[in-house]
Amino acid sequence: MIIAIGTKNPTKVNAVKAAFSSLLPGEFISINVPSNVSAQPLTDNETMTGAINRAKNALKEADGQIGVGLEGGVVKSELGYFLCNWGAIVDEHMQPIVAGGSRIVIPEEVGAQVFSGLELGDVMDHYVEKHNVRQNEGAIGIFTNGCVNRTEMFTQLAKLLVGQYLYKTSKAY
DSSP states (O other), X not given: OEEEESOOOHHHHHHHHHHHTTTSOOEEEEOXXXXXXXXXXXXXXXXXXXXXXXXXXXXXXXXXXXXXXXXXXXXXXXXXXXXXXXXXXXXXXXXXXXXXXXXXXXXXXXXHHHHTTOOHHHXXXXXXXXXXXXGTTHHHHHHTTTSSOHHHHHHHHHHHHHHHHHHHHHSOO
8 A cells, every 4th residue: 555645844754654554554655745725824724724635635646545644834813823733634435534633822923923924934943043943843842842742743643544544444334
């Protein structure tokens, strides 16, 4: 089975491999594909749509049996700005399977910069004076003081996806 992952970002690729390997073995192919949403999603719906689009585009481009898309975003609420993340699995035979992941509030100044048009990864690189936070610990790692890193966050999300997939494919539809 070819499992196409809609990104080359190592945190997301490693998360899918960690979640899927023992439950749904296959050949993993990571491929950069568009999310067909903004570079920085700012709503749950946009972030979820980006994950679904990445999964569909990866499935098509890699000619696989399953496509997986993971997307991170920032949302604003009355309590402040929150990290959000969504994932999706698609195949040719069923509707997309979708799951949402962890959320934490982020500093007002970071959220405001994102909502002014900057990408979270770029804001974080400047905020912590470090390079390429998005491919390492991520904002989640910074703001949880290292208790949860980006790969761990996306691994939990990928487990929610593969678990649903295995449940649905074990049932007769």
